[in-house]
Amino acid sequence: xxxxxxxxxxxxxxxxxxxxxxxxxxxxxxxxxxxxxxxxxxxxxxxxxxxxxxxxxxxxxxxxxxxxxxxxxxxxxxxxxxxxxxxxxxxxxxxxxxxxxxxxxxxxxxxxxxxxxxxxxxxxxxxxxxxxxxxxxxxxxxxxxxxxxxxxxxxxxxxxxxxxxxxxxxxxxxxxxxxxxxxxxxxxxxxxxxxxxxxxxxxxxxxxxxxxxxxxxxxxxx
Numbered sequence: 001x002x003x004x005x006x007x008x009x010x011x012x013x014x015x016x017x018x019x020x021x022x023x024x025x026x027x028x029x030x031x032x033x034x035x036x037x038x039x040x041x042x043x044x045x046x047x048x049x050x051x052x053x054x055x056x057x058x059x060x061x062x063x064x065x066x067x068x069x070x071x072x073x074x075x076x077x078x079x080x081x082x083x084x085x086x087x088x089x090x091x092x093x094x095x096x097x098x099x100x101x102x103x104x105x106x107x108x109x110x111x112x113x114x115x116x117x118x119x120x121x122x123x124x125x126x127x128x129x130x131x132x133x134x135x136x137x138x139x140x141x142x143x144x145x146x147x148x149x150x151x152x153x154x155x156x157x158x159x160x161x162x163x164x165x166x167x168x169x170x171x172x173x174x175x176x177x178x179x180x181x182x183x184x185x186x187x188x189x190x191x192x193x194x195x196x197x198x199x200x201x202x203x204x205x206x207x208x209x210x211x212x213x214x215x216x217x218x219x220x221x222x
Contacts, residue, residue: 009080026062028205037142040188048072051112057119061087101129105136112139120145121165141220171216186221
């Protein structure tokens with residue numbers, strides 16, 4: 001199991017994604033998600049003062065860095081030992097843990113905010129992962145994951161299809177599955193698309209709700 005995981009999410013995987021060049025885009029993606037989450041939860045998720053956050057699938061720690069800048073006391077976890085090593089090199093003051101969210105999250109404390117960006121699609125048991133995130137959360141869970149309706153066609157055309165995506169679902173499928181394990185909780189699920197372009201070394205980024213967008217964003221409120 002561990003050998004297979006390392007093969008999938010080791011140094012070659014991140015090099016293939018050109019992950020080290022995606023820091024600005026990932027931080028912008030998370031910032032837009034926090035704005036959306038704030039609007040739909042009635043909470044100001046952009047103010048992390050006195051709050052704690054957990055980044056599930058933190059990779060190189062870009063999301064942790066943004067959350068820290070907003071005031072959150074943040075921990076990052078990832079199944080990739082390589083990803084966690086890179087995060088520790090970049091942010092020596094932060095705590096990063098190697099673990100599989102499908103098995104457990106080794107924390108006694110509970111977090112005000114749990115984020116999980118583009119991770120659920122890689123998991124054999126994403127519902128178990130969501131249950132484990134729910135168990136260590138006392139506020140909001142925010143996730144993004146590809147939209148099954150759009151991914152298979154568009155990403156193959158663009159030759160950007162990630163073969164490690166083993167559990168891609170439609171928004172309706174996610175809603176049904178999540179309601180099955182987390183009954184009577186506020187859940188908001190919708191499709192969206194990230195629009196980005198660079199001009200004079202500046203990155204312009206905005207997320208738009210779109211019925212057949214490439215990605216799905218999920219909000220769960222305890």
